[in-house]
Amino acid sequence: MGATFVLYADDMKIAALQMVSTLEVDRNLAAAAALVADAAASGARLVALPEYFCFMGQRDEDKLAIAEADGAGPIQDALATWAQRHGVWLIGGTVPIRAETPRRVYNACCVWGPTGERVARYDKIHLFAFDNGRERYDEACVLQAGQTPVVFEAEGHRVGLSVCYDLRFPELYRTLATPACDVLVNVAAFTYTTGQAHWDVLLRARAIENQCYVLASAQGGRHDNGRRTWGHSQVIDPWGQVQACVEEGVGVAQAEVDETRLRAVRQQLPALAHRRLG
Template identity: 65%
Template sequence: MKLAALQMVSTPDVGRNLEAAARLIAEAAAQGATLASLPEYFCLMGQDDRDKLRIAEADGHGPIQDFLADAAKRHGLWLIGGTLPIRSADGHRVRNACCVYGPDGQRAARYDKLHLFAFDNGKEHYDEAVALEPGEAPVAVQAGPLRVGLSVCYDLRFPELYRAMSFEDGQGPCDVISVPAAFTYTTGRAHWELLLRTRAVENQCYVLAAAQGGQHENGRRTWGHSMVIDPWGEILSVVEEGEGIAIAEFNPARMAQVRVQLPALGHRRL
């Protein structure tokens, strides 16, 4: 089985972004991917945070959700649809929703980003809470033979989320952790690889991290470095900047070997 992280440099134009996503999904399928992920905000990197409200969809249907469902079915793969804005109950903000579609085109899971990013170093300022409403619970989905834990970008800084998605529902540890993201260049350069490899090592699973990566039309620069990482923390594939695909084999024997040789998950006390 192959895992593919699709890296984009999304624009303020939804149509152009869907075209780019379609091209990458097709390329990943041609390379044999069985599970592919788009990055956070794959459908829109707007001029303003509140641009998300303009394209927000009702839960279950809309041009972006229909695109994802059709792409998964057309190429016969599991597709983690990065994130898209889904209307919240109050109508004033949106949920940053990660929707997963099976090879039959049916939605298998929806996870709403729990942790909302805020950053201010005097030069750059971000506050996702202006337009986003946080989610409420961790989500893991059975994608064929793989148990996949869902997270988004800033969630990466909260290790308790990954423990919860693996153990709170009694289903056991995840095989893959997915982290679609749009890390800023500043924070990504400092922490992206460090955090991803840490999550892989402490959860002894594969990490599939699809990122935005480059200079965007809205002036923002994202870090990129989409990766597939194995349970020992080894980077198997990476795309540093620009559009591209990081793809690598999921090896269950490798994961089992790591967990047997260093049975840290069985040694948990909390």
Template identity: 70%
Template sequence: MKIAALQMVSTPDVDRNLADAVQLIAQAAAAGAQLVALPEYFCLMGRRDEDKLTHAEAEVQGPLQDALAQAAREHGVWLIGGTLPLRAEAPNKVRNTTLVWNPQGQPVARYDKIHLFAFDNGRESYDEGRVLEAGTQAVAFEAEGFRLGLSICYDLRFPEHFRSLMSPPCDVLVVPAAFTYTTGQAHWELLLRARAVENQCYVLAIGQGGQHENGRRTWGQSMVIDPWGQILAQQAEGAGVVMAEISHERIAEVRTQLPALKHRRC
């Protein structure tokens, strides 16, 4: 199966971001991708954290979800919709949510980001907990005979999250992200390759990548990594399609040669 990471440099303009996302979906589908994935916050890199509240949608109802469902249906692809804000139970909060649609445009999975990012080095400061309500459940789904486990950005730093997706084992771990330039430069590739190696599966990492209109710079480096930790495809910065082919045979080869998953004791 051909899979594609759709790297973006999203703006504070939701309509423009959505148009760019739909164009990238079409581009990837035309190149033969059967499953495509958008980055975290594909629809909005706002000027304030509170901008997410303005565009929050109810589940299975809203213009962002309608547009992505239509794109999946029109292009006949599995679509992992990066993340978009869904209404939370707590007042003045949203869930940072990954939704998945099948090639018929039907919703098949929802994952709410569990680990909320906080960072302060004296020059740049982030605290997602001000606006986001954390999720509680790990989620995986089946597509074209592959099992895919969902995560979002900061989840990458918590290996136990990915281990929880390995019973039964996933074939692909999906990581839509908006890593800061500072943290991405230091840890992005290191952590992604570690997750691939320790779980002996593919990793599909989809980043925001570049200088944003709100002043933020994200790391990019969207990539597909194989179960041996080899990078199959990659793009540094800027919008684009990062595509590679995955196979059950490669997963089986790695797990047979080095049966680490069978040797787990916890």
């Protein structure tokens, strides 16, 4: 199947914000607000917070206590306020939004535009499970899986959303990138073990195979609950080259979506147009 290309927009600076979120929502919101302000002051127009930016609990069930109704609550209100205050497109990491099933929440990645209006919501489709005898996780105990891939447009750029474990499923990104995206976003809290092994190579693969920028915002450090996350928030160009990276701790990885670069990669190696399956 041939690829459909969109008209090229102007260059846009994008930023991945890295956090080491805590057990305290208010503390996390203050830290996130400062990072969004820093990125905006440096000229970023599209800004992404990491998964679980607002809360890293002792247990998965703890997020039920802070879950919000769709479109209403202090966490969502704060994100809308920051987007409007700084005039940015803000990808709000993930927020626990109550599901229809009792004691379940969606791990929702929502986006607010520069006016403070919400423009997109993506519910994480693929739920992480891992057990190596020392570490055990099963998100399906609390999370309700989403069903629908989501793309939104920011200043002429097609932007596709994904969350953490989604990164391992290239078919999701093929769906997002039909027609082609300028930026694919992954907001994450990769464990140190799986991140060290796979994070960088998976991100670069998604950029190379879809010939677009990848904006990856992650948790990166030792958390109050004892968990350690891999970090390495980064921006990758369509050739798979890392443009900016924060390895560990709090910080901002920022780079430019260069439309000339996008165009050159797709014209010199027209792999998207050569697709025959899917």
